[in-house]
Amino acid sequence: MNRSTDQAPQVYPLGNGSHYTIRPIQADDRDRILKLFDQLSPESRYLRFAHAISKLPDEFLEDILHLDYKTELALLAVTQNASGTEEVIGIARYVTPPNLQECEFSISVSDQYASHGIGTHLMIDLIAHAKRNGLKTMMGYVLSANSKMLKLVSELGFQISNLTDEADFRIVSLAL
Ligand SMILES: CC(C)(COP(=O)(O)OP(=O)(O)OC[C@H]1O[C@@H](n2cnc3c(N)ncnc32)[C@H](O)[C@@H]1OP(=O)(O)O)[C@@H](O)C(=O)NCCC(=O)NCCS
Incomplete structure (x- = not known):
């Protein structure tokens, strides 16, 4: 199982003198993921x-900590907090149903670090990993009210379509 990326992780500025990097999730990230979730606003959770x-x-945590890094992958945006401890400030994930080459993404960025480009960088890296892993399409369901996410994915080239039976959601899709 190869959990490493090909190159040294890229370092991105956070605007306050600190930085973040993006790396694949590891089995020992459980507490860091729980902490990120605790810090999400009710709106972001929704x-x-x-x-x-x-x-x-619990099943979400179990699933996300035990991936095959090919058909399923999660990437974390991580920074060092003031005491030097690694903190997870964003997570992007894809899952692929058995025997398909179309994966479905999901993403969350800490409200505290919104609009620093973290969501965009996570999606760019997630797309690159999915391509390298031989997947052909990335898709996702985004709430119609989530204009920020719809703008983010459209800037990355995703096509946005309506769902015939679900006005609350848009389906977004990118050929890899
Ligand atoms: C949607 C979400 C992932 C976006 O994450 P984000 O890190 O804030 O996104 P980005 O910073 O990459 O892009 C958002 C905005 O920041 C701007 N931006 C990008 N890079 C930037 C930078 N270096 N500095 C300042 N702003 C930047 C973008 O132009 C964009 O502009 P906008 O605010 O006018 O829309 C985040 O808000 C979130 O977690 N929402 C809740 C969960 C969710 O909606 N998930 C999607 C459905 S699965």
């Missing part, structure tokens, strides 16, 4: 999970 949740479901 936009990510499409319903209000107060606790990260």
Whole structure:
């Protein structure tokens, strides 16, 4: 199982003198993921999970910490906090149903670090990993009210379509 990226991770500025990098998730990231979730605003939780949740479901945590890094992958944006501890400030993930070459993405960025380009960089890296892993399409369901995410993906070349039976959602899709 290859969990490493080909090159040294790129370092991005956060605007306050600190920096973040993007790396694949590791099995010991559990507490860092829980901490990110605890810090998400109710609105961000709703936009990510499409319903209000107060606790990260156990099965979500189990799934996300045990991936094959090919058909399923999660990338973390990480920074060092003031005490030098690594902190997760964003997460992007794709999953691929069995026997398909179309993966579905999801993404969350800490509200505290919104609009620093983290979501865009996570998506760019996620797309690159999916391509390298032989997947042919990346798609996602985005709430119609989530104009920020719709703008972000359209700038990355995703096509945005309506769902015939679900006015609350748009389906977004990118050929890899
Ligand atoms: C949607 C979401 C992932 C965007 O993450 P983000 O890190 O804020 O996104 P980015 O910073 O890359 O881009 C957003 C904006 O920042 C701007 N931006 C990009 N790079 C920037 C930089 N270096 N400095 C300042 N602003 C920047 C972009 O132009 C964009 O502009 P806008 O605010 O006018 O839309 C985040 O808001 C989130 O987690 N939302 C809740 C969950 C969710 O909606 N998930 C999607 C459904 S699965």
